[in-house]
Amino acid sequence: MMTRRRREQQQAHCTWQQNVPRQVTLRLLLAAGVAMCLAPFVAMVIGRSVVSGASATQTSPSGTVTVTVEAIATARSGATDRPQATVTRAVPVGGRVAAAFAAGGADGTDLCELASVPGPEAGVGRVRWRVEATVEAADGSTVTLALAWERSVVQTATGSSSVPLSDQRTVRLRSGEDHVLDLVQADPGSASPCANILVRVRAALVEPPVRMRRWLTYDLWLTYERAGTERATRQLKLAGPEDVPVAATFMPLRWTLSGTWARTPSLAGMQVTVSGTLRGHCRADGAIDLTLDMVRTVTVGDGVSVGAGHKQVVLTVGQAVAVEVPNPTGTSTGSLPGAARAPKPWAPGVEGSADTVTVDLNEYFRGSRFLFLVSGRCE
Numbered sequence: 001m002m003t004r005r006r007r008e009q010q011q012a013h014c015t016w017q018q019n020v021p022r023q024v025t026l027r028l029l030l031a032a033g034v035a036m037c038l039a040p041f042v043a044m045v046i047g048r049s050v051v052s053g054a055s056a057t058q059t060s061p062s063g064t065v066t067v068t069v070e071a072i073a074t075a076r077s078g079a080t081d082r083p084q085a086t087v088t089r090a091v092p093v094g095g096r097v098a099a100a101f102a103a104g105g106a107d108g109t110d111l112c113e114l115a116s117v118p119g120p121e122a123g124v125g126r127v128r129w130r131v132e133a134t135v136e137a138a139d140g141s142t143v144t145l146a147l148a149w150e151r152s153v154v155q156t157a158t159g160s161s162s163v164p165l166s167d168q169r170t171v172r173l174r175s176g177e178d179h180v181l182d183l184v185q186a187d188p189g190s191a192s193p194c195a196n197i198l199v200r201v202r203a204a205l206v207e208p209p210v211r212m213r214r215w216l217t218y219d220l221w222l223t224y225e226r227a228g229t230e231r232a233t234r235q236l237k238l239a240g241p242e243d244v245p246v247a248a249t250f251m252p253l254r255w256t257l258s259g260t261w262a263r264t265p266s267l268a269g270m271q272v273t274v275s276g277t278l279r280g281h282c283r284a285d286g287a288i289d290l291t292l293d294m295v296r297t298v299t300v301g302d303g304v305s306v307g308a309g310h311k312q313v314v315l316t317v318g319q320a321v322a323v324e325v326p327n328p329t330g331t332s333t334g335s336l337p338g339a340a341r342a343p344k345p346w347a348p349g350v351e352g353s354a355d356t357v358t359v360d361l362n363e364y365f366r367g368s369r370f371l372f373l374v375s376g377r378c379e
Helices: none
Strands: 015-018 042-044 064-075 084-092 096-104 110-116 127-138 142-153 165-174 178-186 194-205 215-226 230-241 246-249 253-255 270-282 288-300 303-315 321-325 331-335 350-353 356-360 368-378
Touching: 064 096, 064 110, 064 127, 084 096, 084 110, 110 194, 127 178, 127 194, 142 178, 142 194, 165 178, 215 246, 215 270, 230 246, 230 270, 270 368, 288 321, 288 331, 288 356, 288 368, 303 321, 303 331, 303 368
Parallel strands: none
Antiparallel strands: 015 303, 042 178, 064 084, 064 194, 096 110, 096 127, 127 142, 142 165, 178 194, 215 230, 215 368, 246 270, 253 270, 270 288, 288 303, 321 368, 331 356, 350 356
16 A cells, blocks of 8 residues: 655745845556367466556555456447446545456357346356455556456356366556456357457556636735834735736835925836735635735835835634834945935935935834735635
């Protein structure tokens, strides 16, 4: 039996890097064997073929294998509509499928009378089979089976059974490939409309069902507070398919060199822009597994300082998750024409001469707080 792989759970984490570049990257069958042996009623030939070398246990994409065991009669007329008995089960690796067939009818003369029965002792039929197939392993294209089968012939006059003919093998097959277990030929003098019966097994990997991508909608907020008195909020409404990154960019927060809000971009000595991508996956209960890749850009004149962060969160239905965006740190210097003529006093941490401005970001954003909030819904 194969040991199932344990899925590793990833823990949520958030790591920010300062002053990084602006762009942030993110078959169940045996190898053909034929069996026959001679008997008063039927002529049979038994051939043993064992395929060894089963590989280490692996799982199929869905962890399930469809195993089919079937007995098929061939009409002497060559008719395509052949009598057939089939047992099909979908089982996990380590699972077993059992099948039993009987043929020959009550008088043992007609191989076309073929049926699946609860067990080799049940039903009516002179020739009876019992087959067991256990799925030992399955990978992306092959299935390894442990096979055991047995055939017995019942004497119609006495009701006694012959010594069963049996075989055990381990085979490795391509997904969907057939493997012949036994072939029983009717005696040439028999009046049976069917010339023979073939018993075979097949295994196929079950592909996981194709899942349609759901549509997600997001509500996002970016809030900024300074010393509990100054506050600004930016809001976005976004939508996109699950498992696909959705881009988000908030309108910039702008300040003058004096630290007051800049009403227009031309008055801004410094601005902060928060952007990034959201990738969500819908759970069965409606919650969303969300991956956030965020970028915070600080612009002073033509100087740029960038910080990036990664966060994994779970959005429950009807609730928003808050993620604190770390304050900018270090210094940022840029050319800002007319800086020397900007009204003073300048804000703490801001220095300049002529057309150049340097901002100590630690000092400037002391007592400040950036907070990102997000909620989502699976449509």
